[in-house]
Amino acid sequence: MTMLSRFRGSMLGSLMGDCLGGPFEGDAVVSRTHLNNYFQQLRDPKKRLPFKPYTDDTAMTKSVALSLIDNKGYNAQDMAKRFTKEYFAEPKRGYGSAVHDVFMGLRNSNCEDPYRPAQRQFQGMGSYGNGAAMRVAPVALMAHNDEAAAIEIATMQSKITHSHKLGYQGAVLQCLAVRAALHTQPDDLNVVKFTDDLIAKMREIEKKDADTVVEDVGEESDAPWNTTSYARRLETVKSFLQKPEPPPMEEIHGLLGVHVSALKSVPTAIYCFLASQKSLPGIECNNNKFQRCIHFAISLGGDTDTIAAMSGAIAGAFFGEEHIPQELLRHCEAVKNALSWADKLCEASSNAKLGA
Template identity: 35%
Template sequence: MAESRQGNEPSEPLLLDKYRGCLMGVLLGDCIGGLFDFQWRIDSLPPRRVEQIEDSIWSHLKNYVQPSLQYTDDTSMSLSLAESLLKNCGLDPKDLARTFVDRYLHEVNKQLCYAQVPYDVFDVWEEMHFEGDIFAPARRRFGGVGSTGNGGAMRAAPVALFCGGDPDALVQIAKTNTQLTHAHAEGYNGAILQAYAVSLALHNNAPLDVELFLNQLLEFNRRLEDGLLEKPFTKRFEIVRQLLREDNVEATEVVRQLGHSVLAVDAMPMALFCALRSLKPIASVNREHEIERSIIYAISMGGDTDTIASMTGAITGALFGMKQIPSSWITMCEASEKLLAVAEKLFLHASAKIASSCGSD
């Protein structure tokens, strides 16, 4: 399964900048989106929604003494996955399960932001002492079909960074790590597709050929959904293509067609749409740079704003890198330095610059 790329591979300095931009996009979307999580329903989007987002960002920029925006489970589980991959030079499911639970127990102030699915699975893992079939608790969820949620997709960015353009490794790691918490095909396919979208953005230079990007994603997805009676992501990606051809589509219409819920089949296509739509100016979002524009635009869709904005930021951050992100945004979010350090370790691993890149502190 070969990776398709548009134009030249980014230079090493630019690629490192894109690695940093990707994880910073994860953090910013999560922290800022968390201010609005599920406040808006499709039938009650406030008419001044973008202005409300801008006002909230400005109030934090103006008044904070220390980083005032906290991350949620999106960043927390992304960090755990990245750290476990680096520690083990690959995926060790039992170590990852322990890492998830250890961070959850340590970050007491964030426990309420975790979705019910991983929380319930964490309990069973502890009862099992992390022995035996570590995937069984997730398989038993929802009557034995597993969760279709976006929990795997929200933590998919480190997979793309770790795999360094190897799509076979990307599929294996994205699928298997997601199956720890989300055993349904829609859950793990959403994670694979999010990781692949980030990888495509990472290994291509702007300006992006959006039509080619979508074609590559659709072709990749056809292999994932081959043999399935329902092909939910294929259908959603075609909707994304049609919506991108409309200049002034209303947020309510985008949400009606794509959804903005915690389901992977809603969140991943919505994040993709917001990222690609933000490559051009948006009348309602007065931001010059695409990363800022994409995060604000994703939040304006309402619903699961922290996760969808985080996934959106991962894609645009991977495409444009750190150079677009205002320093004020970075400093108002907690753990920004930690995310940047992890991004550099992932870059060193993927580029095989140092033999000891895995497992180093």
């Protein structure tokens, strides 16, 4: 499989998760039977169905991708300007409720200090929403040859909107997961080792960041969560993967989460990708593992578009464009655009000057 196929798979996977997961965002859970019908209808060439629009997840991914491409690397002010322009052109793409204030601040200051408005969010605590993680896949593609640059750019692009440690560390984890998927041969995937590698990387990153004290996110009980939050969630992912079947929904909700916060959605998206390597009870997918991943992610409910977009970006990078069902893609908005971001990222990544 070529790297171009994986780049295209990742951009299409992210787009499809967003478009197909969007209609269920905020539902408590989505029955797998209902989703079997949903996917069957989408795959039926005779069915005429309403078009599935993309949401903020893709609108922001587009800005990250085009900024990295046009600048041949990271340029904070340019990226902030693109986020702001995109938001004010189409504010009704389902953005998070607080991030509007960041775009107002950026517009009013002409992005003079692109990080300042985000630092003012939530009484100076910053946002821990998953908005920085949901758009980070282009960073993993652009920096596929340079892990240090990937971590640095994932962090800095987050801080334009999400300055809370849990917000930007979630983006780093999602970026590392997409990179790991890009570099893993399908026959070589060991789901426990994949998770262990991410745990080791996040432990190191969280250790370095440990002096940054953060406020409690509200529902956390696994102290000391503020120093190793992501590594601990990934340990839970590993324990779930070692069971013969996924645990009951309440356990996934309680121990991983399906929430708009990065901590309670990024590890969940990684779990969806890894769990869907095997068949899953109640999920019909014509043995297509990519479709199974999107289906499983949506079935968990909660932040369905974002968790499906993040797991789709990982799964697409792993399986490549060829495994993404065309019958499903035809319902998604902006497929041609997503392909063009992938193609340009592939070209730009070979001669990029990275570093944030």
